[in-house]
Amino acid sequence: xxxxxxxxxxxxxxxxxxxxxxxxxxxxxxxxxxxxxxxxxxxxxxxxxxxxxxxxxxxxxxxxxxxxxxxxxxxxxxxxxxxxxxxxxxxxxxxxxxxxxxxxxxxxxxxxxxxxxxxxxxxxxxxxxxxxxxxxxxxxxxxxxxxxxxxxxxxxxxxxxxxxxxxxxxxxxxxxxxxxxxxxxxxxxxxxxxxxxxxxxxxxxxxxxxxxxxxxxxxxxxxxxxxxxxxxxxxxxxxxxxxxxxxxxxxxxxxxxxxxxxxxxxxxxxxxxxxxxxxxxxxxxxxxxxxxxxxxxxxxxxxxxxxxxxxxxxxxxxxxxxxxxxxxxxxxxxxxxxxxxxxxxxxxxxxxxxxxxxxxxxxxxxxxxxxxxxxxxxxxxxxxxxxxxxxxxxxxxxxxxxx
Numbered sequence: 001x002x003x004x005x006x007x008x009x010x011x012x013x014x015x016x017x018x019x020x021x022x023x024x025x026x027x028x029x030x031x032x033x034x035x036x037x038x039x040x041x042x043x044x045x046x047x048x049x050x051x052x053x054x055x056x057x058x059x060x061x062x063x064x065x066x067x068x069x070x071x072x073x074x075x076x077x078x079x080x081x082x083x084x085x086x087x088x089x090x091x092x093x094x095x096x097x098x099x100x101x102x103x104x105x106x107x108x109x110x111x112x113x114x115x116x117x118x119x120x121x122x123x124x125x126x127x128x129x130x131x132x133x134x135x136x137x138x139x140x141x142x143x144x145x146x147x148x149x150x151x152x153x154x155x156x157x158x159x160x161x162x163x164x165x166x167x168x169x170x171x172x173x174x175x176x177x178x179x180x181x182x183x184x185x186x187x188x189x190x191x192x193x194x195x196x197x198x199x200x201x202x203x204x205x206x207x208x209x210x211x212x213x214x215x216x217x218x219x220x221x222x223x224x225x226x227x228x229x230x231x232x233x234x235x236x237x238x239x240x241x242x243x244x245x246x247x248x249x250x251x252x253x254x255x256x257x258x259x260x261x262x263x264x265x266x267x268x269x270x271x272x273x274x275x276x277x278x279x280x281x282x283x284x285x286x287x288x289x290x291x292x293x294x295x296x297x298x299x300x301x302x303x304x305x306x307x308x309x310x311x312x313x314x315x316x317x318x319x320x321x322x323x324x325x326x327x328x329x330x331x332x333x334x335x336x337x338x339x340x341x342x343x344x345x346x347x348x349x350x351x352x353x354x355x356x357x358x359x360x361x362x363x364x365x366x367x368x369x370x371x372x373x374x375x376x377x378x379x380x381x382x383x384x385x386x387x388x389x390x391x392x393x394x395x396x397x398x399x400x401x402x403x
Contacts, residue, residue: 053198154187195218315339
């Protein structure tokens with residue numbers, strides 16, 4: 001099979017969360033443990049850092065990878081979802097896994113994948129860990145897909161774990177309170193392995209404290225212990241929160257020599273070193289055009305706060321969501337004075353644009369509906385003057401169509 005044919009098979013045969021949502025979420029570890037054994041336990045052949053959280057886990061993972069690269073290490077990076085190409089999920093020192101490696105891995109393991117009906121995510125985790133082991137990375141930064149406790153990535157025993165923060169997202173699978181969600185994220189805490197919590201949140205402190213104590217794991221609240229903030233090439237104001245967690249992780253990473261100069265260089269070269277996309281990413285400056293993948297109440301509140309601090313004559317917002325989002329909680333965050341361009345990201349879980357427009361109008365958000373993200377963006381670009389500001393967001397998958 002060619003790379004294109006291989007991808008088509010992967011997306012057609014294996015349940016993909018970005019398309020099917022909850023029905024593609026296994027919620028069990030059986031399959032990944034079986035696959036790991038079949039692959040001869042690749043996750044035991046490299047050191048790792050495990051990163052979970054509601055917001056900021058992708059940015060934090062890329063920061064850690066960039067800094068460790070600057071320190072001279074061979075660094076694997078596993079993240080999800082991808083924006084443009086599947087291979088973005090699996091990288092070593094910023095270079096995506098080769099097309100030949102993807103094709104070869106699927107060809108070799110196709111029978112097992114079909115027989116055991118693995119999910120897309122389970123297959124991807126197996127591929128990433130196999131690739132990192134084969135290429136002998138010094139360390140891999142592994143981002144949790146969903147939750148933590150029952151996430152396929154949770155077969156690793158990391159050097160350090162990072163939980164960035166807890167917010168109300170994926171409540172249909174992780175629980176309908178912050179404490180329940182924190183319990184799921186805290187599932188990555190392992191016996192005697194230090195864990196860093198990026199943000200001290202009163203509602204969930206007890207969850208982390210009790211679980212860390214039961215596991216004899218050193219617990220660090222980064223925003224209470226880290227006071228020096230370094231500059232980063234990532235432009236979102238919210239990144240200052242992520243940086244504290246990253247620095248705290250590096251302080252716990254005893255077996256790796258990371259100096260201040262590596263931290264400074266790594267944070268300034270995140271995009272260059274890792275290829276990260278979609279975090280307050282400037283697409284154009286005339287008019288200023290920015291996209292961001294924030295997609296829940298907590299993440300979007302930071303982004304909208306920064307948006308409202310910008311200088312512009314008029315604000316144009318291209319907006320599209322996936323179906324299960326809490327629109328009643330999210331839409332009131334958006335400014336009523338902006339001109340909206342409602343659209344539906346081109347995936348099965350994309351929220352119907354008529355529903356979005358209706359809900360938005362109920363909240364006093366005025367605008368027109370479009371048949372695609374591309375059409376909405378084109379309309380905004382056509383209408384915007386040079387002193388205006390265009391923002392594209394609401395979903396990772398909306399952003400994926402413009403970067």
